[in-house]
Amino acid sequence: LFRSRRWVQSIPSFPHLNTVTEQDLAHFSKILPPTSILSTLPPRATPTDDLATYNVDWMGKYHGQANTVLRPRTTQQVSEIIKYCASQRIGIVPQGGNTGLVGGSISLQKEVVLNLGAMNNVRSFDPVSGILVADAGCILESLSNYIAPYNHVMPIDLGAKGSCQIGGNISTNAGGLRLLRYGSLHGTVLGLEVVLPDGTILDQLSTLRKDNTGYDLKQLFIGGEGTLGVVTGVSILTPPAPQASNNIFLALPHFKNILPLFQVVKRQLGEIMSAFEYIDRTAYDMALEHGLGPILDVDEVGDAQCFVLVETSGGNQDHDLEKLNNLLEHLMSADEPLIYTGTLSQSPSQFASIWALREGLTECVQKEGKPYKYDVSVPLANFQSVVDAVRERMISKGLYGDDGISKVMGYGHIGDGNLHLNVIAKHGYRPELEAALEPFIYELVASHKGSVSAEHGIGAMKAHALHYSKSDVSIEWMRKIKQVFDPLNIMNPGKVLP
Numbered sequence: 293l294f295r296s297r298r299w300v301q302s303i304p305s306f307p308h309l310n311t312v313t314e315q316d317l318a319h320f321s322k323i324l325p326p327t328s329i330l331s332t333l334p335p336r337a338t339p340t341d342d343l344a345t346y347n348v349d350w351m352g353k354y355h356g357q358a359n360t361v362l363r364p365r366t367t368q369q370v371s372e373i374i375k376y377c378a379s380q381r382i383g384i385v386p387q388g389g390n391t392g393l394v395g396g397s398i399s400l401q402k403e404v405v406l407n408l409g410a411m412n413n414v415r416s417f418d419p420v421s422g423i424l425v426a427d428a429g430c431i432l433e434s435l436s437n438y439i440a441p442y443n444h445v446m447p448i449d450l451g452a453k454g455s456c457q458i459g460g461n462i463s464t465n466a467g468g469l470r471l472l473r474y475g476s477l478h479g480t481v482l483g484l485e486v487v488l489p490d491g492t493i494l495d496q497l498s499t500l501r502k503d504n505t506g507y508d509l510k511q512l513f514i515g516g517e518g519t520l521g522v523v524t525g526v527s528i529l530t531p532p533a534p535q536a537s538n539n540i541f542l543a544l545p546h547f548k549n550i551l552p553l554f555q556v557v558k559r560q561l562g563e564i565m566s567a568f569e570y571i572d573r574t575a576y577d578m579a580l581e582h583g584l585g586p587i588l589d590v591d592e593v594g595d596a597q598c599f600v601l602v603e604t605s606g607g608n609q610d611h612d613l614e615k616l617n618n619l620l621e622h623l624m625s626a627d628e629p630l631i632y633t634g635t636l637s638q639s640p641s642q643f644a645s646i647w648a649l650r651e652g653l654t655e656c657v658q659k660e661g662k663p664y665k666y667d668v669s670v671p672l673a674n675f676q677s678v679v680d681a682v683r684e685r686m687i688s689k690g691l692y693g694d695d696g697i698s699k700v701m702g703y704g705h706i707g708d709g710n711l712h713l714n715v716i717a718k719h720g721y722r723p724e725l726e727a728a729l730e731p732f733i734y735e736l737v738a739s740h741k742g743s744v745s746a747e748h749g750i751g752a753m754k755a756h757a758l759h760y761s762k763s764d765v766s767i768e769w770m771r772k773i774k775q776v777f778d779p780l781n782i783m784n785p786g787k788v789l790p
């Protein structure tokens with residue numbers, strides 16, 4: 293892990309934990325069928341390459357060491373595996389779709405990887421209430437497809453929908469593109485089934501909208517990043533599909549127009565506004581270079597500094613289109629227009645290509661080189677200045693350019709105050725690049741009273757930076773909670789808590 297990084301010394305070691313042995317493997321074989329076990333140990337001796345996808349994260353930044361990957365099919369199997377691991381002091385890394393961006397799903401030493409991908413059945417769906425109960429390993433997009441014929445949508449959507457799992461979404465408390473409309477998973481998740489670090493099955497798979505019977509334990513696992521238990525089942529409230537969905541894409545001359553624009557759009561669109569997304573000029577140009585868009589006429593875009601995608605989800609197409617057309621007219625005809633130009637999608641395919649540009653940014657960044665990704669909350673007014681400050685710092689350190697940091701850009705969820713600051717190292721991660729970026733960025737975020745993780749979580753990447761956003765008292769109580777659930781510290785060790 294953290295290969296060729298200055299953090300090599302800070303890879304946590306786990307002297308309290310044991311590595312999986314052949315005897316352990318023999319025991320796992322009593323719980324799981326052979327097809328559910330991958331191990332480099334004899335007698336299975338699976339080639340290391342077959343474990344590779346489980347031992348590296350989506351970015352290719354975190355390289356794990358697990359010699360064994362287990363893919364249970366039932367909650368009971370998860371329980372038996374964990375009970376055994378607890379008895380043998382074997383560390384466990386819960387893994388969903390492995391799309392996380394903070395190294396949380398990768399084994400730091402030789403903890404066993406418990407991949408939930410084979411637990412992928414829908415347990416029930418009630419089209420009247422919209423309550424969906426599913427295994428944690430269901431892929432988000434599959435769940436969307438499952439409920440689509442009933443005219444329901446998942447309350448969460450993100451670019452990784454084709455690979456990430458609902459259990460992973462819940463464990464990271466993922467935000468994504470619909471948070472502005474449907475709120476966070478802390479509100480939409482009604483119940484969870486979790487296997488605790490001693491193997492006990494905690495059945496809180498409630499389908500009740502209201503339940504004030506004491507402490508709401510499930511909330512601890514939402515955003516728990518697999519450090520308190522393994523989520524095996526999920527009950528989630530899915531809203532009815534909007535009857536009319538539209539989007540507009542706007543080019544702004546200056547970043548300073550964003551706040552007034554946000555106000556105008558909110559006022560004019562009111563209840564039908566469902567997303568307000570931000571893309572800075574560097575990110576937009578990058579997307580175009582990678583074949584996304586163009587959405588807007590090049591001449592009309594001119595020297596626009598940034599772009600905004602606004603989505604509406606309403607109940608009446610004519611009504612919504614009238615509002616959107618009025619908005620565009622108002623924006624273009626003002627004495628000092630807040631935008632250079634804008635377009636309203638005219639067809640489902642245009643609607644999709646506007647979203648494709650926004651959702652495709654993560655993959656474009658990945659193709660540009662090796663990204664340092666900082667997912668932060670800062671006041672909206674500071675989005676641009678934070679990005680500029682980081683670029684200027686790299687220039688001042690002589691680290692900006694094709695042999696160092698080739699691009700610094702910002703995009704994100706304006707409506708949620710969530711900036712994705714992406715810093716691209718064209719030719720790979722280097723300790724001096726990271727040393728220039730950190731803790732500089734964390735200090736900058738803290739100076740704005742922001743959060744060092746808005747939606748991606750802490751994982752392995754930011755455990756040492758937790759204190760920039762959490763007080764000592766908060767961290768102490770987080771430790772106490774961890775101690776209560778996982779006194780042996782076997783569950784995703786080295787993640788979240790420093």
Ligand code: FAD
Nearest residue numbers: 388389390391392396451457459460461466467468518523
């Ligand atoms: P993994 O990556 O496998 O795991 C993530 C963490 O959750 C790890 O700590 C793991 O141990 C734990 N975990 C996973 N499953 C379980 C379980 N069943 N029980 C207990 N712990 C578990 N994130 C956003 O918030 N918003 C976005 O808009 C967004 N867009 C993305 C776009 C792309 C292209 C990519 C690659 C990533 C994006 N992400 C986004 C990050 C990522 O997709 C989310 O964090 C997602 O929720 C992770 O789900 P996963 O199943 O891949 O989990």
Ligand code: MLT
Nearest residue numbers: 451651653654667704712
């Ligand atoms: C996004 O909003 O696109 C995601 O959180 C992923 C990213 O930060 O690149």
Ligand code: ZN
Nearest residue numbers: 468704712747
């Ligand atoms: Zn995001």
